[in-house]
Amino acid sequence: MCAATAAVVAGTVATVATAGVGVAQSMGAMGGGSSGGGGGFTEKQLKGFAPTKGLQSYTARLLAENATATRPSLQEYAASGETAKFPITDPGFTPEEAANLHIVDPRTGMAIPYVGHGQNQLTLAQQIFEGQRRAREGGTGPMAQLGSAAYRTQMLQNKGQTTGVAGSALINQRISKQQTKFQKAQQRLQAGGGVTPNTAG
Numbered sequence: 001m002c003a004a005t006a007a008v009v010a011g012t013v014a015t016v017a018t019a020g021v022g023v024a025q026s027m028g029a030m031g032g033g034s035s036g037g038g039g040g041f042t043e044k045q046l047k048g049f050a051p052t053k054g055l056q057s058y059t060a061r062l063l064a065e066n067a068t069a070t071r072p073s074l075q076e077y078a079a080s081g082e083t084a085k086f087p088i089t090d091p092g093f094t095p096e097e098a099a100n101l102h103i104v105d106p107r108t109g110m111a112i113p114y115v116g117h118g119q120n121q122l123t124l125a126q127q128i129f130e131g132q133r134r135a136r137e138g139g140t141g142p143m144a145q146l147g148s149a150a151y152r153t154q155m156l157q158n159k160g161q162t163t164g165v166a167g168s169a170l171i172n173q174r175i176s177k178q179q180t181k182f183q184k185a186q187q188r189l190q191a192g193g194g195v196t197p198n199t200a201g
Contacts, residue, residue: 054100058093065091105129127189142188149182 072084099106113125122130131139131147153175160171 050100054097058097061091065089142185142193146182146185146189149178149185153178153182
């Protein structure tokens with residue numbers, strides 16, 4: 001790869017990497033990065049940080065893919081009517097890289113319902129996604145209840161597709177109970193989260 005190509009790619013990667021390390025160090029400063037409950041991540045821990053691993057892997061393939069790429073000269077740029085571009089080929093992400101960088105949900109490989117710029121409230125899909133995360137961490141508030149009920153309903157529906165008629169009636173009853181819990185959690189969220197004390201989630 002020519003020096004100019006390497007400089008452009010490395011500059012972009014360095015910007016993203018710096019942001020990632022900053023997040024990791026902030027987490028460490030809040031007690032997430034050391035056994036003592038304080039201080040930042042060590043260099044070894046940062047190397048094992050999933051976004052760092054994903055970015056390193058992707059960057060290596062990006063550099064290899066564009067090893068022979070060269071930017072257009074000034075003459076070529078002028079001759080093209082100022083439309084010539086730096087020919088960098090994006091190799092795409094491997095499934096592991098996409099999961100490490102949270103381009104997809106690391107747990108399921110499914111799409112993450114990201115919050116859009118200017119969005120001032122979560123959609124139902126986003127509430128469920130966040131609620132399931134809170135439920136996994138022991139949350140008991142209305143959003144955690146919403147996520148838990150949605151997950152259990154889906155699991156019961158999947159199970160119902162493989163059971164006989166005798167089992168379907170019982171599963172339908174359980175589904176109905178979960179749907180009731182789901183609706184109640186929705187109502188609590190719409191009312192401002194309820195008034196139950198000491199309920200994270």
